[in-house]
Amino acid sequence: MMMRDNVKPLDGVKILDLTRVLAGPFATMNLGDLGAEVIKVERPGAGDDTRAWGPPFAGTESVYFLSVNRNKKSIAINMKDSKGVKLVKELAAASDVFVENFVPGKLAEMGLGYEDIKKIAPHIVYCSITGYGQTGPVVQRGGYDSIAAAVSGLMHITGHEDGEPVRPGVAMTDLATGLYTYGAIMAGLLQRYKTGKGLHIDCNLLSTQVACLTHVAANYLNCKIEAKRWGTAHGSIVPYQAFKTKDGYIVVGAGNDHQFVTVCKILNLPEVSKDSRYKTNTLRVQNRKELIDILSTRFSEKATTEWLQLFEGRGVPYGPINNMQQVFSDPQVLHNGLVMEMNHPTAGRIAVPGPGVRYSEFAVSHPKPPPLVGQHTVEILKSMLGYEDDAIEELLRTGAVAQHEVR
Numbered sequence: 134m135m136m137r138d139n140v141k142p143l144d145g146v147k148i149l150d151l152t153r154v155l156a157g158p159f160a161t162m163n164l165g166d167l168g169a170e171v172i173k174v175e176r177p178g179a180g181d182d183t184r185a186w187g188p189p190f191a192g193t194e195s196v197y198f199l200s201v202n203r204n205k206k207s208i209a210i211n212m213k214d215s216k217g218v219k220l221v222k223e224l225a226a227a228s229d230v231f232v233e234n235f236v237p238g239k240l241a242e243m244g245l246g247y248e249d250i251k252k253i254a255p256h257i258v259y260c261s262i263t264g265y266g267q268t269g270p271v272v273q274r275g276g277y278d279s280i281a282a283a284v285s286g287l288m289h290i291t292g293h294e295d296g297e298p299v300r301p302g303v304a305m306t307d308l309a310t311g312l313y314t315y316g317a318i319m320a321g322l323l324q325r326y327k328t329g330k331g332l333h334i335d336c337n338l339l340s341t342q343v344a345c346l347t348h349v350a351a352n353y354l355n356c357k358i359e360a361k362r363w364g365t366a367h368g369s370i371v372p373y374q375a376f377k378t379k380d381g382y383i384v385v386g387a388g389n390d391h392q393f394v395t396v397c398k399i400l401n402l403p404e405v406s407k408d409s410r411y412k413t414n415t416l417r418v419q420n421r422k423e424l425i426d427i428l429s430t431r432f433s434e435k436a437t438t439e440w441l442q443l444f445e446g447r448g449v450p451y452g453p454i455n456n457m458q459q460v461f462s463d464p465q466v467l468h469n470g471l472v473m474e475m476n477h478p479t480a481g482r483i484a485v486p487g488p489g490v491r492y493s494e495f496a497v498s499h500p501k502p503p504p505l506v507g508q509h510t511v512e513i514l515k516s517m518l519g520y521e522d523d524a525i526e527e528l529l530r531t532g533a534v535a536q537h538e539v540r
Contacts, residue, residue, distance in 0.1 A: 140495060141168025141495050141497075142167050142168060143164060143167040143169035144168040145168075146164075146168070146170070147169070147227065148165075148171045148229065148231075149174065149221070149224050149228040149231045149232070150171050150173045150205065151221070151231070151232065151233040151234070151235070152234040152262060153182050153183065154181070154234070155304055155308070156278075156311045156336075156338065157232055157314065158181070158202055158311075159311030159315075160232065160262075160310075160311040160312070160314035160315040160318065161205065162202060162203055162205070163312075163315045164230075165205055166204055166487075166488045166497045170206070172205075172224060172509075172513055172517070173202070173206065173207045174208055174212075174224075175208070175209050176209065177210070177506070177507060177534070179506070180209070180507075181202070181506075183195055183197045186198065191477070191481070191483055193479060193480075194480045198503060199483055199502075199503050202503035203475065203485065203500040203501060204500050204501050205503065206508070206509035207507055207508050207509055208514075208534065209506050209507025209534055209535040210510075210534050211535075212245075216528060216533035217533045217534070218244060221245055222250070224513070224517060224518065225254050225257060227517050227518065228254070229256070229258060229325075231250055231254075232318070233245075233259075233261055234261070234262040236275065237263055237272045237273070247259045247333045251333075254331065255330060255331055256329075258322055258324075258325060258331050259332070260317060260321065260334040261335055261336065262314055262336045262337065263276050263336075263338075264277065264281060264339065265337055266335055266340060267335045276338045277338075278306045279304075281342055282305070282342060284339060285339055285342035285346070286350075287301070287342050288300060289360060290346075290360045290361070290363075292364070293362060294361070294362055294363060294364055296364075307338065309342065310338050313336055313344075318334065349368075366425075367386075369414075369418065370387070370414060370418070371414065371418050371421050371425070372385060372387050372425065372428055373386040373387065373388070374386075375454060376432035376433075377433055378435060378436055378437045378439075379433060379434065379435055380436045381436075381454065382454040383441065383444075383451060383454075384454060385449065385450070387417075390412070390413060390414065392450075393417065395448060396428075399443050399449070400431045400432075402428075402431060405424070405427055405428075410423070410424075411424055437453050441453060471487055472485075472486065472487065475501070477502040478508070479505065506537055507534070507536050508536075510537075514528070
């Protein structure tokens with residue numbers, strides 16, 4: 134009997150996950166954290182592409198793969214085999230959600246497109262993740278984070294003012310698409326609850342990243358202001374950026390005039406706060422260069438920890454630029470419980486960043502470790518499809534499916 138005091142919102146929801154790499158797996162992992170049963174369909178042998186993305190490896194498992202695949206079961210199905218395709222259909226009929234990230238039209242050719250699945254599972258919430266959408270002039274191009282970040286303008290606005298375009302340090306376009314997908318699937322399930330019918334959801338990297346251009350896009354759409362790169366600074370707020378200290382960096386923001394006066398007090402620059410050129414944010418933006426030069430000179434005179442102590446409790450937004458060692462020893466990061474640990478069958482004890490949200494009525498805890506390729510094949514065929522041993526043996530013998538034996 135399930136503990137009634139830790140009922141999760143997606144308990145009992147079955148998700149058939151045909152995605153690989155990052156956007157899709159990130160979405161389905163977040164759904165798994167909320168209690169969904171995620172059935173990850175993988176190619177026998179190689180599995181998800183990211184299983185080979187290393188070093189580093191933990192044991193034989195790619196750490197990249199481990200980071201976005203907790204709370205999933207893996208079934209290894211050969212989808213080039215007609216028996217494999219039939220299994221995917223049967224699993225879809227027994228599932229609530231179908232998620233895929235194939236090039237548009239590819240699954241339809243195999244008889245697994247939305248129209249095909251809808252016939253056997255009219256209740257299905259069928260979600261497609263692509264690079265550019267389902268229709269249009271370039272939909273046959275593969276979807277890759279860096280390309281979508283380039284085409285959507287994200288790279289145009291990322292990097293130093295006088296420098297080259299820069300890719301964000303993690304695949305933010307993929308991750309944002311994963312978060313959009315996660316929300317869209319929740320909306321799809323609610324919609325089905327209201328109407329009794331399933332639906333098709335089109336998520337794609339290009340649309341996600343253009344939607345996430347927010348004020349930069351609005352500046353262009355409304356004022357025809359072309360965007361530019363600002364490094365760590367901000368086009369509309371000054372000061373709001375990183376400053377080099379004696380031994381590192383500190384990021385400081387003055388979101389209003391009162392905060393700017395406080396910054397000047399902390400830096401012991403009373404004459405700057407009284408200077409008519411810097412009285413308002415609009416003036417500070419206009420006179421950005423002179424002001425930033427003055428502030429930069431002062432910041433370079435002390436070590437980061439000294440500045441952090443001086444800013445503490447003064448009501449101004451500030452913080453150091455942390456490396457990973459500093460992030461995972463930060464008292465607030467530790468307090469927020471952002472690290473999930475679990476025992477993996479071959480890699481041993483592993484740790485990954487957990488979900489960034491907490492709920493009052495249930496805990497997102499006790500995660501299942503990321504699966505080995507085909508670790509749950511037999512279990513899924515038995516429990517979800519009611520297959521008998523001899524039928525399973527036949528599928529294994531012909532290579533339609535594969536089971537990973539954990540030694």
